[in-house]
Amino acid sequence: MFDKLVEYFLKFPGIGPRQAKRFAYFLSSADNEFVDELSKLIKEIKNNAVQCVSCRRYFENSKNDASNRCPICSSLNRNGALLMVVEKNLDLDNIEKTGIYNGKYFILGSALSLKNEKQNTLIFKELFNKAQKEKPAEVILATSATLEGENTARYIEKILEPLPVKVTRLGRGLSTGTELEYIDSETMDNALKNRK
Amino acid sequence: MFDKLVEYFLKFPGIGPRQAKRFAYFLSSADNEFVDELSKLIKEIKNNAVQCVSCRRYFENSKNDASNRCPICSSLNRNGALLMVVEKNLDLDNIEKTGIYNGKYFILGSALSLKNEKQNTLIFKELFNKAQKEKPAEVILATSATLEGENTARYIEKILEPLPVKVTRLGRGLSTGTELEYIDSETMDNALKNRK
């Protein structure tokens, strides 16, 4: 059973064998109250942390809102004309922390890998339907500037092509801290094209 | 509730805010079966992973042995004349993996910090009683070669002084990979004294 718990922790993001074992020992020696409460919280997270039917974000439905829409999607203060597509919940959290963006979101989710094509197709369809129905003026593709992120963005551009919506991508160029001595040619190319 | 789960994960060894959040999102989007099983395993770890009454190690009592002694303490093939004192379960696991040591153990446990003097006193008393009763020929202090580890070893030496037991400490010197160009003076001192 100890080994089985270790196996479960190994499935957690970024956790290797030594840390998984450390978690299991930690719980073995933790007091009963901590362990019971943790066990309960984990069980309940699936009931309380619902996935927003509108943006696919996980949020705590504390008000037991029957609509299952997250606070951002329900808010009247957010600009519905802008729909930003991000990869993960943590991306959304980080962008919200900057306080710069006031539009709506759509989250592709961790599912977006090459492994699960069927689910990807469903998610992309959901995005298409949302854009078709809500008619935002602009969809901003905010995927990471990595090979995978670029591929995802390119793929979504194609999917949204039939719709009369403007599709943009986040600007490329020097990010904070970039030094010219170490700049890669792709970033230099973008920085030069996007100079102003 | 999401935030509370994040708080609980923050208490896990080596886990910071970002990773705690990542865990919570991971569980939010994991399938029900995984979450239910994990919740169950965590709850049961306290029942099945019992602390050995003899060496204080946590182990899975799969045979439901009423004596609550771990396989090493119960084994007739381990040399009872040697008692090695280690800091953590993971230290014992690592030493067992080397296959070099065939004696018994006593685990001080994560409790051994300056924060919890009362519990420390209890643990040291338990070690004293065990050494008095089991009469090993030698107690080997296998604490880490850090300031805290050295202090702990020195403290235990004093505690065991009244007993007619030989108390030793692991040899100090060059560990695998040590280069003379970078050697610290303490290690050099030990390596020179322990040359042979």
Add this chain to the structure above:
Amino acid sequence: MFDKLVEYFLKFPGIGPRQAKRFAYFLSSADNEFVDELSKLIKEIKNNAVQCVSCRRYFENSKNDASNRCPICSSLNRNGALLMVVEKNLDLDNIEKTGIYNGKYFILGSALSLKNEKQNTLIFKELFNKAQKEKPAEVILATSATLEGENTARYIEKILEPLPVKVTRLGRGLSTGTELEYIDSETMDNALKNRK
């Protein structure tokens, strides 16, 4: 003398005490030919590696060109309408390696620190004169996206204000590898503003 050589190596960019000592020992045990040739090369670098009178770049004047203009400044294939201002020779080298830019350059030089105001003033004046005389259509400020780089760019913008030249800065946004989960608010702000 050994210590004096170590001191000299300590002035090299990025070299600490241990490495400076290592260099001195390396030379002590190197063969005569190597040391003599190195000594000669170092002495001659000041004669042969001249500073271009036009862009302030150091280059090897192998053709003994009396004009003391570097190959880029002398070239007829480079677009004289673009003048890119960079901080260091290594920045220019790296940008040239990308093969993306075909204009001319001006190098501020390592002198550009807050320590040497008098020399900075001279360099900025040289840039002003060059821009006034050569009349490029655009001056591109390619300083690093660091606090110091931004300050330098802002300062140069003011200096060039009296001239009828367009002054631009490299585009800001996601650089290759930027992940939304870790993006800072300045980069997010730029990436959002520069979306397209």
Add this chain to the structure above:
Amino acid sequence: MFDKLVEYFLKFPGIGPRQAKRFAYFLSSADNEFVDELSKLIKEIKNNAVQCVSCRRYFENSKNDASNRCPICSSLNRNGALLMVVEKNLDLDNIEKTGIYNGKYFILGSALSLKNEKQNTLIFKELFNKAQKEKPAEVILATSATLEGENTARYIEKILEPLPVKVTRLGRGLSTGTELEYIDSETMDNALKNRK
């Protein structure tokens, strides 16, 4: 010539292409006095930093001692009964810094690689002759606790076998900072054998 200087710097220990280039630019823009003095120092290092005929260490022969023996070898305060064999000048420097050892040294030198067998043979012969002539009570092999260092030590043990000298090796065990959780089996084995 610039490229040739870069090539020379690439031969310096631990220097890669970018740093070699940085050095060359640094010298291009350094003032004449610095460059001239450095060039002179490098040229003279070969004359002034002589190799001690007794221990093979490089030292500055500032007193122009005709014996070409380093201060340690000449000193009457160092214990001639102990001869410590080290790999590099920097090892000796570091050991001296600890102030723990008061015997004499013999330096194998950077030459000790598998590449240059002929020179290695000469060096080992020199060590044999020195030990035979000076008759130290003990030769301490202070090579690094790496595969190469162990091989060297084993090789020297064989070479000195014919002589009536005690040959020892630095003690192995926990070095400062070693944690039991991460200890390798070789170090554990040594630490256990050398416990006391």
